[in-house]
Amino acid sequence: MAGLNPPTPLIISTATSSIHPSFVGAFSGLTVTLLSSDNISFPISPESLTRTSGYFRMLLTLPQGTPAVTGIQRECIPLTETSDILASLLSMISGIALACPPIHEHGFAERLLKAAEKYEMPMPIAFVRSLLSPSFDTSAIRLYGIACRMNWEAEARGAATRTLGLDLMAPENLAELGRLDTPHLLKLLSLHNRRRKAVAEALDDKTLYSANERWNRCTRDINVQACDVVVDHPKWLAFKLAWSREPWRFLSVGEAETGGEKPAGQRIPELEALLDDRCGRCNRNLYSRTATLDNLRQMVQKLPKTIEVTCSANYTSDNVVTNHLYVVSVIDGAAVARSK
Ligand SMILES: [Zn+2]
Numbered sequence: 453m454a455g456l457n458p459p460t461p462l463i464i465s466t467a468t469s470s471i472h473p474s475f476v477g478a479f480s481g482l483t484v485t486l487l488s489s490d491n492i493s494f495p496i497s498p499e500s501l502t503r504t505s506g507y508f509r510m511l512l513t514l515p516q517g518t519p520a521v522t523g524i525q526r527e528c529i530p531l532t533e534t535s536d537i538l539a540s541l542l543s544m545i546s547g548i549a550l551a552c553p554p555i556h557e558h559g560f561a562e563r564l565l566k567a568a569e570k571y572e573m574p575m576p577i578a579f580v581r582s583l584l585s586p587s588f589d590t591s592a593i594r595l596y597g598i599a600c601r602m603n604w605e606a607e608a609r610g611a612a613t614r615t616l617g618l619d620l621m622a623p624e625n626l627a628e629l630g631r632l633d634t635p636h637l638l639k640l641l642s643l644h645n646r647r648r649k650a651v652a653e654a655l656d657d658k659t660l661y662s663a664n665e666r667w668n669r670c671t672r673d674i675n676v677q678a679c680d681v682v683v684d685h686p687k688w689l690a691f692k693l694a695w696s697r698e699p700w701r702f703l704s705v706g707e708a709e710t711g712g713e714k715p716a717g718q719r720i721p722e723l724e725a726l727l728d729d730r731c732g733r734c735n736r737n738l739y740s741r742t743a744t745l746d747n748l749r750q751m752v753q754k755l756p757k758t759i760e761v762t763c764s765a766n767y768t769s770d771n772v773v774t775n776h777l778y779v780v781s782v783i784d785g786a787a788v789a790r791s792k
Pocket of ligand 1: 670671672679680681731732733734735736
């Protein structure tokens with residue numbers, strides 16, 4: 453833990469361990485040997501450790517002559533991390549060339565960050581952070597969770613935005629949702645819920661969408677007389693219902709130029725059906741493609757796109773009822789919320 457005195461290390465013999473091949477002879481002079489939980493040893497110069505790790509700086513600068521320190525210099529320090537994690541950490545802080553660590557692999561980045569935090573190593577943390585950009589090819593929910601736990605606000609907000617194209621409650625996403633800390637999970641669910649409500653409210657606007665006026669009549673003139681047939685707008689109702697139920701399918705509407713077609717080729721059938729809908733009597737288009745898409749785009753652009761930084765305390769759940777204004781950390785929510 454950062455800021456805590458390191459425990460007196462257990463000193464054990466290296467006789468039964470194997471040295472990691474990248475660390476064989478890598479350092480001349482005095483070395484300290486770290487031992488992974490899977491019995492791989494890593495001889496490394498104490499200078500590399502003390503320069504880059506608050507934990508080892510404190511451990512290795514204990515007064516000389518202390519039995520523990522004397523033992524450290526002769527034997528090795530067992531650590532709880534596996535050799536893949538230690539190899540990545542120690543290569544980053546010492547400049548030993550290794551293949552890029554598999555940050556994208558299941559759980560590896562989190563284990564690496566956890567170890568870097570434990571040993572107070574800012575360099576590996578910065579390295580992993582640079583790789584975990586919002587565009588990094590990994591699960592948006594996983595990236596969101598990592599960024600939240602590390603207090604990386606920009607990354608957390610970017611990853612939250614990336615989740616908008618997901619059905620959070622789909623079976624394939626539940627496991628990752630379950631790994632989020634509760635305040636972070638609530639913020640993400642709140643974002644999706646606020647968008648859903650905002651869409652429903654905006655699509656019900658009768659001034660923007662005349663289709664919300666039930667039983668209005670077709671106004672097209674036919675031979676001087678109006679068509680005047682009653683229009684019930686079933687396609688409009690289907691469109692609204694679909695967006696409310698599965699909002700992640702409609703993410704591209706804000707960017708769509710024609711027909712709500714996604715750049716990747718995915719289509720929104722309900723939108724296409726709407727824009728193609730015609731009067732049953734005179735066959736005129738019931739909806740202006742240009743005006744409808746313009747209205748929808750403007751609506752989408754106003755939707756919340758990421759988790760909130762400053763908010764009223766009752767925005768997320770029913771069990772928060774105070775009316776005070778709270779300043780809430782993007783990532784630590786309940787832990788740091790304070791009344792203004
Ligand atoms: Zn008509």
